[in-house]
Amino acid sequence: SSLSGSSLLIAATCICFAGILCCCLLHLRHLFCKHKLPPGSLGLPLLGETLQFALLRAPIGTPLPFFSSRMQRYGTVFKTHLLGRPTVVSMDPELTKFLLSNDGKLVQGYYPKVFSRILGPALTLQGASHRALRELANLSVSSSAVQKLHVETVQEHFLTCLESWRHQAAVLDAQHDFKEWVFSYSIKLSLGLAADDPTAELLMRDFFTLSSGYSSVPINLPGTQFNKVLKARQRILATITKLARLRKHKGSKEATDILDVVLKRCDESGERYCGLDVAEWIFFFVVGAFENTFLLIVNVLRFLSENAHVVNQLKRENVALRRTKTHKEKLTWDDYLQKMHFTRSVVRETLRLTNIAPYLMKESTEDILFKGMVIPRGWMVILNFSMVHLSPCYYPNPLEFDPWRWMTSESDKGSNNPDFLIPFGGGLRRCPGSPLATFEVSIFIHYLVTLYKWERVFGKDVQRDDVTCLSFPLMRNGLPLKLQPLD
Numbered sequence: 001s002s003l004s005g006s007s008l009l010i011a012a013t014c015i016c017f018a019g020i021l022c023c024c025l026l027h028l029r030h031l032f033c034k035h036k037l038p039p040g041s042l043g044l045p046l047l048g049e050t051l052q053f054a055l056l057r058a059p060i061g062t063p064l065p066f067f068s069s070r071m072q073r074y075g076t077v078f079k080t081h082l083l084g085r086p087t088v089v090s091m092d093p094e095l096t097k098f099l100l101s102n103d104g105k106l107v108q109g110y111y112p113k114v115f116s117r118i119l120g121p122a123l124t125l126q127g128a129s130h131r132a133l134r135e136l137a138n139l140s141v142s143s144s145a146v147q148k149l150h151v152e153t154v155q156e157h158f159l160t161c162l163e164s165w166r167h168q169a170a171v172l173d174a175q176h177d178f179k180e181w182v183f184s185y186s187i188k189l190s191l192g193l194a195a196d197d198p199t200a201e202l203l204m205r206d207f208f209t210l211s212s213g214y215s216s217v218p219i220n221l222p223g224t225q226f227n228k229v230l231k232a233r234q235r236i237l238a239t240i241t242k243l244a245r246l247r248k249h250k251g252s253k254e255a256t257d258i259l260d261v262v263l264k265r266c267d268e269s270g271e272r273y274c275g276l277d278v279a280e281w282i283f284f285f286v287v288g289a290f291e292n293t294f295l296l297i298v299n300v301l302r303f304l305s306e307n308a309h310v311v312n313q314l315k316r317e318n319v320a321l322r323r324t325k326t327h328k329e330k331l332t333w334d335d336y337l338q339k340m341h342f343t344r345s346v347v348r349e350t351l352r353l354t355n356i357a358p359y360l361m362k363e364s365t366e367d368i369l370f371k372g373m374v375i376p377r378g379w380m381v382i383l384n385f386s387m388v389h390l391s392p393c394y395y396p397n398p399l400e401f402d403p404w405r406w407m408t409s410e411s412d413k414g415s416n417n418p419d420f421l422i423p424f425g426g427g428l429r430r431c432p433g434s435p436l437a438t439f440e441v442s443i444f445i446h447y448l449v450t451l452y453k454w455e456r457v458f459g460k461d462v463q464r465d466d467v468t469c470l471s472f473p474l475m476r477n478g479l480p481l482k483l484q485p486l487d
């Protein structure tokens with residue numbers, strides 16, 4: 001046992017030594033260069049500062065301490081070492097926008113192994129296949145596609161969902177319901193399945209298993225969380241492949257969902273488009289359309305439940321709009337653009353404060369120079385939007401939920417400049433689904449405030465809905481609401 005003890009000691013010393021050597025080499029390359037690495041610390045050998053990144057918590061809608069403490073110490077650009085990689089973090093809007101607009105030239109997407117194993121090949125598309133992704137998105141979720149395909153169906157969907165609350169218990173968990181509602185719309189727009197279709201229910205179960213696994217340890221052994229997630233992914237792909245074969249067999253004249261759009265572009269085998277299986281394309285769109293929109297709706301309601309004056313203003317806008325319609329008449333695209341300014345400002349303000357995607361991970365493909373500093377080629381680059389969104393330099397009283405800050409006209413941007421609001425990323429990979437997401441959530445708000453009065457129910461314990469750099473902005477104990485229909 002003393003032999004194995006000393007071998008362990010030797011191994012640990014070697015690992016430490018290798019780590020220290022790596023750190024020295026990382027620095028040495030830039031010691032003689034006139035541009036210096038950004039300030040900051042690479043932390044412990046090998047581990048870097050990953051533990052602080054993964055564990056430091058803060059309530060939703062406040063700056064994450066990992067970033068805010070380093071911003072105070074080093075400024076808006078700093079170096080660190082995360083998830084096994086030397087890293088530069090940018091909280092500087094100028095640098096972040098510059099790098100986003102040079103995606104594919106100076107930086108490229110970087111995803112931890114867990115993400116790429118779960119989300120599959122569509123996550124890292126380049127060149128022609130990435131252009132194909134953008135084209136599919138353009139046909140199915142862009143602003144013109146929303147006008148053509150989603151104006152009526154989104155309203156029918158959320159009306160049916162909200163009507164179902166009339167027959168519910170006095171107190172219900174809205175977070176749970178929203179997840180199912182947003183998922184069922186994304187499965188409808190991708191695969192044309194109705195919410196009560198048994199296949200949609202099977203897919204929902206597997207997609208929910210998947211979404212609980214993004215922070216799992218990537219060890220694929222029987223019984224591990226990661227193993228369950230990968231199995232769910234395989235079942236989902238098999239189900240979508242089966243649905244695609246059935247659809248091909250039936251044929252369809254006009255494209256009404258993303259499956260039709262993809263099938264029309266498939267190669268002769270009929271199973272692949274631009275190098276990817278039909279199922280992988282659809283899978284990626286369901287995830288994109290569902291996860292983030294769900295988080296947005298939950299957080300809209302969380303903020304509304306704490307800000308009665310905002311709900312009152314929403315009521316004024318939406319009840320007035322409803323009065324211009326006959327019973328059950330749907331809103332039009334023009335109503336959305338011209339008569340729902342405040343509602344859209346509530347969505348925008350929630351996107352600013354909640355930071356659903358607080359940062360993006362990229363990898364530098366060249367040495368990048370910025371204000372006398374260098375981001376070396378091959379480093380991970382974290383583009384942090386949340387620190388910009390929550391900074392008093394760009395937003396007065398940044399921690400206040402204040403949708404009125406967006407009510408100024410475009411020519412009078414004032415100090416709440418929308419140019420600094422980048423919740424959907426930017427450049428080549430800017431989220432193509434943003435028109436659909438903002439439309440869905442605005443429509444949901446319209447029907448919610450015209451149909452119900454509600455109150456959030458707090459349990460006995462004081463709830464703190466904290467998040468870390470690696471977790472989603474969700475309520476730990478759900479979002480219990482006491483409802484009262486308005487008519």
Ligand code: HEM
Pocket residue numbers: 109133134137141284285286288289290292293296356357360423424425426428429430431432433434436437
């Ligand atoms: C609140 C809702 C949403 C947020 C905050 C959001 C955020 C983002 C962000 C930040 C990116 C950029 C990723 C990068 O640069 O690597 C992205 C990409 C993407 N999003 Fe969204 N998203 C939302 C809703 C949607 C919806 C409804 C869809 C519909 C299908 C969608 C589909 C996609 C796709 C396909 C990409 C990949 C784009 C590419 O690689 O070119 N997203 N999203």
